Amino acid sequence: MQPIPVQLKADILADPYYKTCARKVVFDDHECQGRITFEHVIIFAGRQLNRKFAIIPLCEFAHSVGQFQNVGILDKEINLYIAINRATDEELKKISGAVDYQRLKKYLNKKYKEAIERAKIRTTQQNKAMHVYFTMVAEALNDAGLTVEEVIKHYRIELHWTDIMVKELIWKTAQRSMLKKESTTELRKQKEIDLIWEVVNRFLAKLKVESIAFPSIEEIMSKQRLLS
Numbered sequence: 001m002q003p004i005p006v007q008l009k010a011d012i013l014a015d016p017y018y019k020t021c022a023r024k025v026v027f028d029d030h031e032c033q034g035r036i037t038f039e040h041v042i043i044f045a046g047r048q049l050n051r052k053f054a055i056i057p058l059c060e061f062a063h064s065v066g067q068f069q070n071v072g073i074l075d076k077e078i079n080l081y082i083a084i085n086r087a088t089d090e091e092l093k094k095i096s097g098a099v100d101y102q103r104l105k106k107y108l109n110k111k112y113k114e115a116i117e118r119a120k121i122r123t124t125q126q127n128k129a130m131h132v133y134f135t136m137v138a139e140a141l142n143d144a145g146l147t148v149e150e151v152i153k154h155y156r157i158e159l160h161w162t163d164i165m166v167k168e169l170i171w172k173t174a175q176r177s178m179l180k181k182e183s184t185t186e187l188r189k190q191k192e193i194d195l196i197w198e199v200v201n202r203f204l205a206k207l208k209v210e211s212i213a214f215p216s217i218e219e220i221m222s223k224q225r226l227l228s
């Protein structure tokens with residue numbers, strides 16, 4: 001396999017697109033298994049093309065590698081469809097020669113149109129189903145006269161807290177109800193962070209957790225200097 005140049009690799013690792021299996025996202029035709037791997041989709045001038053659009057994330061099962069060597073569902077044409085549709089016209093023009101990639105794109109888009117539509121509908125329906133389920137649970141809880149506080153008190157799963165859990169369960173709950181923002185990356189202003197921190201801090205105080213000051217950016221930066 002052609003090694004990915006350091007700069008491109010860093011770019012890929014920092015890009016959220018590369019955290020999930022692209023075939024699952026676009027085609028939704030399998031349950032992902034194994035780790036996320038990177039596949040070079042396009043061969044150009046006899047070598048794997050090291051351009052971002054031409055490298056897509058696939059689970060080991062969709063990539064037929066690792067424990068799924070030769071028993072996965074690798075489909076080079078499907079991968080080509082995904083990569084080609086990530087490229088700009090300019091990028092396709094640049095690599096067209098023996099293969100006319102713009103024509104190929106038209107052909108593949110026609111070929112996979114229905115499969116893509118089906119996947120989209122399934123995703124939408126799945127989201128709807130989840131929403132319906134959540135609504136029914138909420139109604140059932142309200143009908144039973146159970147407040148949020150009461151339920152959470154009894155929702156005991158013996159797990160140790162991790163940073164992700166604190167983020168997803170405590171911080172985001174506060175963030176959503178206060179700012180109606182879903183992602184923590186949408187928080188731009190220190191003011192917004194302070195606002196949520198205050199709510200979280202009050203909540204932790206109720207649990208008799210000593211107040212934890214929000215780290216200053218200077219502090220974080222000096223810690224990083226020590227580590228590097």
Ligand SMILES: [Zn+2]
Nearest residue numbers: 021032059062
């Ligand atoms: Zn997958």
